[in-house]
Amino acid sequence: GAGVSQSPRYKVAKRGQDVALRCDPISGHVSLFWYQQALGQGPEFLTYFQNEAQLDKSGLPSDRFFAERPEGSVSTLKIQRTQQEDSAVYLCASSSYRDQPQHFGDGTRLSIL
Amino acid sequence: DAKTTQPNSMESNEEEPVHLPCNHSTISGTDYIHWYRQLPSQGPEYVIHGLTSNVNNRMASLAIAEDRKSSTLILHRATLRDAAVYYCILRAQTGGGNEKLTFGTGTRLTIIP
Numbered sequence: 001g002a003g004v005s006q007s008p009r010y011k012v013a014k015r016g017q018d019v020a021l022r023c024d025p026i027s028g029h030v031s032l033f034w035y036q037q038a039l040g041q042g043p044e045f046l047t048y049f050q051n052e053a054q055l056d057k058s059g060l061p062s063d064r065f066f067a068e069r070p071e072g073s074v075s076t077l078k079i080q081r082t083q084q085e086d087s088a089v090y091l092c093a094s095s096s097y098r099d100q101p102q103h104f105g106d107g108t109r110l111s112i113l
Numbered sequence: 114d115a116k117t118t119q120p121n122s123m124e125s126n127e128e129e130p131v132h133l134p135c136n137h138s139t140i141s142g143t144d145y146i147h148w149y150r151q152l153p154s155q156g157p158e159y160v161i162h163g164l165t166s167n168v169n170n171r172m173a174s175l176a177i178a179e180d181r182k183s184s185t186l187i188l189h190r191a192t193l194r195d196a197a198v199y200y201c202i203l204r205a206q207t208g209g210g211n212e213k214l215t216f217g218t219g220t221r222l223t224i225i226p
Binding site: 004031033035040041042043044045048056059091093095098099101102103104105106107 | 147154155156157158159162198200204206212213214215216217218219
């Protein structure tokens, strides 16, 4: 497809389980972003990659959150030992180059029971 | 990041123009004004951006005040598909690499048939 693809679309996990969320950016896009969106709020920045390099992870809420993009294309956001407060929609966005508009996927809705 | 202020919600009749305001009194000289919108159950979608001059594209127009302390997103003829949360975002054009977006809570636009 032409857009940013995220999988799974929905994920339910028990508290304490590890989860992995996948993002397939638009082919050739250099920049990749992860955002977290709580119910009724705007998205909040988590982390940023330029190709395979993670240049900013200042928004990751704790060391339980880890993101990677080993070959500069697909990215995975991993959350270890999930907590109820991790329940949110996780959005991935990519852009072709610096300062270009970001293209968002439709997100993964994560529910922690 | 400089802060923006938007009304929480607005209503408009279908097929009429809509003017969505945004105040950004602390904007700096290198900040671009970006607008994104988020339809229900979807990721945000880029709408338009500008620096000083008014801008037009196929989706909308952006009118920027002369002092740049406010702007207005104009939808020329609203349809039911324009019902969404609209976010006004300031983005520093530093070219430095990290172009994360800082979302507020946006304006929820309701279109009345």
